[in-house]
Amino acid sequence: MTQLALIPGLPLLGFLINGLWYALIQTKPGADKHKATPSGLIATGFIFLAFLVSVANFLSLKAMPEDARVLQQTLFTWIEVSNLSLDFSLKFDALSSLFALVITGVGTLIHLYSIGYMSHDEAPTKFFAYLNLFCFAMLVLVLGASLPVLFLGWEGVGLCSYLLIGFWYKDNEKASAGKKAFIVNRIGDLGFLLATFMIFSIFGSLDFATIAEKIDAGTFVQAVSAETWTAIALLLFLGCTGKSAQIPLFVWLPDAMAGPTPVSALIHAATMVTSGIYLCARLSPLFMLSSTAMGVIATVGALTAFVAATIAVVQTDIKKVLAYSTVSQLGYMFLGVGVGAFSGGVFHVMTHAFFKALMFLGAGSVIHGMHEEQNILKMGGLKKSMPLTYITFLFGWLAICGVPFFSGFFSKDEILWNAFASPYGSKALWALGLLTALMTAFYMTRLFYLTFLGDKTRSSVHPHESPLTMTFPLMILAVLSVFGGALGIPAVMAEHAHWLDGWLHHTVFSIPHADFTASHATEVGLMVLSSLVALVGIALAFVTYRQPDVAEARKKKFLSLHNTLTNKWYFDEVYQALIVEPTKSFSVFLWKAIDVLFIDRIVLGFGKISMWGGQVARSLQTGSLQVYALFLVLGVCMALGVQIYAWIR
Numbered sequence: 251m252t253q254l255a256l257i258p259g260l261p262l263l264g265f266l267i268n269g270l271w272y273a274l275i276q277t278k279p280g281a282d283k284h285k286a287t288p289s290g291l292i293a294t295g296f297i298f299l300a301f302l303v304s305v306a307n308f309l310s311l312k313a314m315p316e317d318a319r320v321l322q323q324t325l326f327t328w329i330e331v332s333n334l335s336l337d338f339s340l341k342f343d344a345l346s347s348l349f350a351l352v353i354t355g356v357g358t359l360i361h362l363y364s365i366g367y368m369s370h371d372e373a374p375t376k377f378f379a380y381l382n383l384f385c386f387a388m389l390v391l392v393l394g395a396s397l398p399v400l401f402l403g404w405e406g407v408g409l410c411s412y413l414l415i416g417f418w419y420k421d422n423e424k425a426s427a428g429k430k431a432f433i434v435n436r437i438g439d440l441g442f443l444l445a446t447f448m449i450f451s452i453f454g455s456l457d458f459a460t461i462a463e464k465i466d467a468g469t470f471v472q473a474v475s476a477e478t479w480t481a482i483a484l485l486l487f488l489g490c491t492g493k494s495a496q497i498p499l500f501v502w503l504p505d506a507m508a509g510p511t512p513v514s515a516l517i518h519a520a521t522m523v524t525s526g527i528y529l530c531a532r533l534s535p536l537f538m539l540s541s542t543a544m545g546v547i548a549t550v551g552a553l554t555a556f557v558a559a560t561i562a563v564v565q566t567d568i569k570k571v572l573a574y575s576t577v578s579q580l581g582y583m584f585l586g587v588g589v590g591a592f593s594g595g596v597f598h599v600m601t602h603a604f605f606k607a608l609m610f611l612g613a614g615s616v617i618h619g620m621h622e623e624q625n626i627l628k629m630g631g632l633k634k635s636m637p638l639t640y641i642t643f644l645f646g647w648l649a650i651c652g653v654p655f656f657s658g659f660f661s662k663d664e665i666l667w668n669a670f671a672s673p674y675g676s677k678a679l680w681a682l683g684l685l686t687a688l689m690t691a692f693y694m695t696r697l698f699y700l701t702f703l704g705d706k707t708r709s710s711v712h713p714h715e716s717p718l719t720m721t722f723p724l725m726i727l728a729v730l731s732v733f734g735g736a737l738g739i740p741a742v743m744a745e746h747a748h749w750l751d752g753w754l755h756h757t758v759f760s761i762p763h764a765d766f767t768a769s770h771a772t773e774v775g776l777m778v779l780s781s782l783v784a785l786v787g788i789a790l791a792f793v794t795y796r797q798p799d800v801a802e803a804r805k806k807k808f809l810s811l812h813n814t815l816t817n818k819w820y821f822d823e824v825y826q827a828l829i830v831e832p833t834k835s836f837s838v839f840l841w842k843a844i845d846v847l848f849i850d851r852i853v854l855g856f857g858k859i860s861m862w863g864g865q866v867a868r869s870l871q872t873g874s875l876q877v878y879a880l881f882l883v884l885g886v887c888m889a890l891g892v893q894i895y896a897w898i899r
Contacts (some may be wrong), residue, residue, distance in 0.1 A: 251468055251603065252341040253323065254307065254321060254322075254323040254342050254393065254461045255306070255323060255325055255340060256299075256300070256303045257303050257304055257340075257342075257350060257354070257387050257389055257393065257619050258300070258314070258340075258385075258389035258390050258393060259295050260296045260299045260300040260303070261293075261299070261382040261383070261385040261389065262294045262382070262386040263296055263299055263549070263794055264292055264295070264297065264378075264379075264382035265380075265383040265386060265897075267292055267432055268289050268292055268293060268375050268376075268378050268379035268382065269376075269379040269383075270375045270378060271285075271289065271375055272289075272373070272375040272825055273304045275375070276373075276376075283626055284710075285370070285374055285375045286365055286366075286368045286369040286370075286371065286374035286378075286547050287362075287365055289374055290361065290362075290364060290374065290378055291365070291568050292378070293361050293378035293379070293381055294358060294361040294362050295384045296382060297354055297357050297358050297381075297382065297385055298354075298358045298361075299359050300354045300385070300389070301355050301357075301358050302352070304347070304350045304351050304354050304355075305351070305445075307321060307347065307350075308347045308350075308351060311342065311343070311344070311347055313760050315398050316752075316755070316756055317756050318879075319340040319343055319344050319756065319757075320341065320342070320343040321341075321343070321707065322340065322341050322342070322395060323339065323340050324337045324338070324339045324481075325337075325338045325339070325340070326338050328398070328399075329398070329478050333367040333454070334450070334456075336396060336398055336440070336456065336457075337395075337396075338394035338399060339394075339396065339399065339400075339457075339696055340390075340393040340394065340395060341394070341458070341459075342393060342395060343534060343853050344754050344756065344757040345528070345531055345596070345754060345757045345758055346392045346393050346756075347717055348596065348600065348750075348753075348754075349392040349524075349528055349599075350389060351391055351395065352520055352521075352599070352600055352603050353385060353388050353389055353392065353520065353521055353798075354385070354389070355515075356383075356519075356520040356521075356603050356604070356607050356727070357385050357516060357520070357521070357863055358521075359515045359607070359611075359723035359727060360381075360512050360515050360607065360611065360723065360724055361378070361381060361512075361721040362719055362723050363512055363515075363611050363614070363720050363724075364377070364381065364510075364512040364715060364718065366376065366618075366718075366719035367510065367511060367614055367618060367719045367720060368369045368510065368512070370486060370529065371510075373702070374448070376417075376654075377417060377510070380410060380519065381414070381512070381513075381516065382414050383406075383410050383413075384406075384407060384410035384411070384414060384416070384516065384517070384521075384522075385516075385521075386406070386521065387402075387403045387405075387406025387409070387410055388403060388406075388525075389403070389408045389589050389739070390403030390406060391403025391404055391406070391525060391528070392528055395457060395458060395459070396454055396456045396457045396458060397446050397449065397456040397458070400529070400686075401442065401446065401534075404439070404442065404489075404493070405439070407491075407493075407517075407521070407522045407525065408431075408432060408439070409432075409671035410436045411428075411432070411506070411522055412428045412429070412431060412432040413428070413514060414427020414428075414509055414510070414513040414516075414517065415427050415428040415431050415506045415508065415509035415517075416429065416508075416509070418508075418510070418511070418655060418711075419510075419806040420520060420714045421508075424507055424509065424633060426507040427502075427505040427506055427507075427508035427509065428506075428508075428509070430501075430502050430505050431502040431503075431505070433719070434499050434501065434502040435492040435493060435499075435502070435592075436490060436492075437492055437499060438487060438488050438489045438490070438491055438492020438493060438499055439490075439492060440486070440488075441484075441485040441492075442486060442488070442489030442683040443485065444481075444485050444774060445481075445485035445486045445489070447479065447481050447502070448478070448482050448485070449461065449482060449536075452474055452478070452482075456820050457641055458532060458533070461535075461536065462531070462535055462624040464858040465535045466535070466864075467746050471539065472709075476539075476540065476542075477501050478795050478812045479536070479539040479540040479543070480540040480542045480543050482536065482540075483536065483537050483539070483540045483543030483544075484746060485528075485547060485548075486529060486533065486536075486537075486821070487526075487527070487543065487546070487547055487550075489529070489575055490525075490526025490527075490529055490530060490584070491526070491550070491656040491804035492805065493521055493522060493523065493525040494523050494524065494525060494526030494527060494528045494578075494580050494583075495554075495576070495577050495580055495663050496526070496550055496551065496554045496580065496581065496584060496777070497553055497554045497557065500558070500577050501524065501818075501821055501822055501825065502556060502641065503518060503576065503577055504570055504573040504574060504818070506518065506573070507567070507569040507570055507572075507573045510612065511569065511610060511611070511613060511614030512611070512618060513571060514573070514608035514610045514614075515606075515607045515611050515614070516533075516607075518573065518576050518610070519576060519602065519604035519606035519609075519610050520605040520606070520607050520784035523576060523580055523857070524580075524583070524599045524602075524603070525581075525597065525682075526584070526586070527580075527583045527587060527595050527599050528548070528596075528599075530584075530587045530592065530595070530819070531587070531592045531593075531595065531596050531754075531758050532631060533757050534592045534758050534759035537759075538590070538759050539589075541674070543565045544588050544589070544590065544674050544867055545588065545674070546588070547584055547588035547853040548584070548587075548588025548589050548669070548674065548675070548679055549588070549679070550581075550584055550588075550681050551580075551581045551582065551583070551584025551585035551586075551587070551588055552576060552581065552585045552669075552683060552686075553555025553581070553682070554578070554580070554581030554684045555578045555579070555580075555581030555582050555583070555585060555610075555682070555683065556578075556682055556686050556689075557576035557683065557685045558574045558575070558576075558578035558581060559574070559578045559686045559689040559690055559693065560689065560815055560819075561574045561818050561819065562574035562575050562578065562689075562693045563692065563693045563696070563815060563818075564815045564816050565690060565693075565753040566625050566626055566627050566813055567624050567625060567626075568613045568616060568624050568625075568626050568629075568697065568701065569610075569613055569617075569624060570619070571626070571693065572606070572609055572610055572613055572697075575606070575609075575650070575690070575693070576602075576606060577695065578686060578690065579602050579650075579690075580666055581608065581686075582683065582686070583595040583598050583599060583602075583665075585665055585669055585679060586598060586665035586668060586669070588665070589665075589668045589669050589671070589672040589675035589679065589762075590668065590672050590674045590675075590759070591664065591665060591669075591672065591753050591761075592754075592758045592759055592760065593750060593754045593758055594661070594665050594668055594738075595665070596750070596758065597660070597664060597737065597750050598661040598662065598664075600661070600734065600737065600750075601649065601657040601658055601661040601731075601734050601735060602658075602661070604657055604721060604730035604731045604734045605645075605646040605649035605650050605656075605657060605658055605727075605731040605734075606646075606650070607727055607789070608642060608645070608646040608724060608727035608730075608731055609643060609646040609647070609650070609722055609725060610730055611720070611727065612639055612643040612724055615636065615637060615639040615715075615716040615720050615721065615724065616629070616632060616701060616713075616722065618638065619632070619635070619636050619639070619714050619715060619716055620632075620711055621713075622715050623711060626697060626700040626701050628701065629700060629701045629702075629757045630700060630701070630703065630704035631701075631703070631704045631771060632701055632713055633700045633702045633703065635712075635713040636702075636713060636714070636715045636716070637715065638715060638716075638721045638725070639715065639716060639721065639725065640702045641728070642721070642725060642728040643698065643702065643724075643734050644698070644702075644890065645697045645728040645731045646727070646728065647694055647695070647697075648731075649732070649734075650690065651690065651691040651694055651695065651784050651787065651788060652687055652691065652692050652781070652784040653781070653784055653785070653788075654781050656731065656732055656735060657730070657731050657732065657733070657734035657735035658731075658735070658783075659735060659781070660735035660738050660739060660740070660798045661735065662687060662780070663740070663776075663780055664738060664740065665683065666680055666684060666687070666776065666780055667740075667763075667773050667776060669772070670768060670772075670776060671766040671767050671768040671772070672761055672764060672765075672766060672767075673761065673765050673766075673767065674761070679847055680776075682733060683877070684779070684780060684783055686863075687780055687781045687783055687784060687787070688784075688786065688787045689787065690784075690786050690787065691783070691784045691785075691786070691787025692787040692788075692790055692791045692793070693791070695787065695791030695792060695795075696766055696791045696794070696795055697767070699791060699792060699795045699796075700722050700795060701862050704756055708889070718828070722755035725826075736749075737749055737750045738750045738751065740773070740777075742770045742774055745789050760896030762898050763892035784886055797820075823836075824886045838883070846885065
């Protein structure tokens with residue numbers, strides 16, 4: 251068995267090497283400016299080695315019996331307090347193996363791409379050190395065998411996201427975006443911690459295997475109230491809304507586009523934002539104990555998917571369109587989780603990692619070729635000057651639109667099918683998901699058309715194709731975007747299909763298909779309907795944006811709605827008015843009422859007393875021997891007086 255510690259350990263080693271290298275050269279101005287290739291190769295090499303180790307462990311896992319597919323390694327005893335004994339253990343099973351492969355595999359491509367993208371940056375060595383550190387934290391998160399180890403990685407990716415989003419910290423907008431991401435995520439983390447405390451108080455353990463065994467045994471599940479299970483599930487979900495950008499904590503992710511584009515591809519497509527889905531899948535037996543919590547998760551997921559899609563329709567920044575698309579697709583994943591399709595949510599995590607990483611990196615290639623221009627209204631006709639970027643982006647576009655038989659088609663339809671037929675689903679959730687699919691096809695076609703099609707570029711710059719280090723990862727991700735759906739071909743289309751469902755069967759909770767409320771014929775009909783909806787969305791976008799006058803006329807007709815969507819339903823403004831400003835005002839009040847009037851006066855009072863005492867003592871130092879002799883006599887008299895008083899008593 252290959253050592254599991256090597257999987258997170260290798261990128262950690264890459265971080266240490268590049269980090270120490272940067273620490274040695276940063277004292278010389280400009281010394282790091284041309285180090286993108288060597289430092290990038292070091293970082294890419296270590297994450298690629300982690301991918302190879304993950305593949306080796308995956309093959310070992312595959313060779314095991316289905317009900318015993320788990321590899322575990324205990325590194326050391328981490329916590330030993332009272333009745334809590336916790337080992338720092340890593341667990342490689344059916345679920346964590348998939349995430350480890352995605353993190354290291356897609357991560358390798360993003361690291362390679364970054365060599366070209368960051369070639370002109372002032373501090374590429376530091377950037378690659380941060381990328382490796384992020385991958386280390388993300389791998390600890392998915393490989394942790396207990397909640398505390400997972401939480402260590404959970405907080406680690408939060409720290410690294412702050413460092414990477416605000417990498418260009420000299421720009422106030424970018425620095426503020428990093429702080430916003432960090433602060434908003436702390437709100438969700440509070441829910442995670444509270445849920446962890448409640449879980450330990452009930453189970454007496456924080457180990458995932460022990461929790462699952464006790465739930466399966468069912469010996470004390472009935473003894474705990476339904477409200478308690480609901481509280482635990484909802485607190486965990488609060489943590490998920492922070493990391494995975496769901497309502498009400500989704501506002502950080504679009505601002506996070508201020509960071510370098512490879513960061514957006516790594517964090518906001520393939521890794522950190524999917525942490526919430528991983529947590530729900532890992533603790534799926536616990537979530538299933540509360541139908542109320544499942545309903546909340548499904549509803550929040552569907553609403554997030556819809557709201558984010560409406561905002562994406564009017565965005566003009568190429569990265570902002572993809573950012574809101576990511577929020578929307580994450581909503582889809584939680585819709586799947588909330589209706590009991592945990593494996594469906596994981597399936598969409600994987601396909602989304604392929605096509606959204608492709609699109610983010612493709613957007614970075616466009617920005618690089620357009621000399622840092624990000625406004626899609628100033629683009630157009632790029633297929634001629636950037637053919638490789640165009641072709642690869644085309645496959646990502648078809649996948650996210652849900653065109654048969656690209657990867658996104660299969661994962662999206664599995665979620666919609668479960669929303670329709672699962673006992674935890676409803677027709678309303680399915681309809682909202684279908685409407686979101688229509689808008690997804692529309693706004694992604696709008697992005698694709700305005701960027702790559704048309705007669706010529708609507709800008710004064712001369713675009714050019716990106717170097718091979720940037721286009722090669724696009725080619726690999728394009729292939730995965732086309733064929734990645736083969737992991738989850740539904741049984742209605744092929745016998746013994748849906749490999750992923752079978753792979754996760756003994757690790758993630760799944761609802762028996764016998765409990766579904768619709769037939770296979772209905773499933774096929776809904777699949778055809780969703781395909782038609784995707785094609786309608788594509789057609790509407792082409793008709794609208796082929797003639798700029800038509801698009802402008804519709805904008806003016808619905809100007810009020812357009813302004814609302816452009817301002818993101820005023821979420822930031824509402825938070826500013828209801829939370830940020832009152833908090834600032836209350837802080838100022840506390841400063842003036844507590845700090846200035848109370849604490850400062852106490853501290854200054856002690857200082858004044860010391861000064862007064864010093865002045866009194868100084869006045870006694872007259873320099874006259876007669877005065878000193880007088881004080882000496884008085885002291886002796888006082889001492890004798892005390893002694894005489896003691897004798898008399």
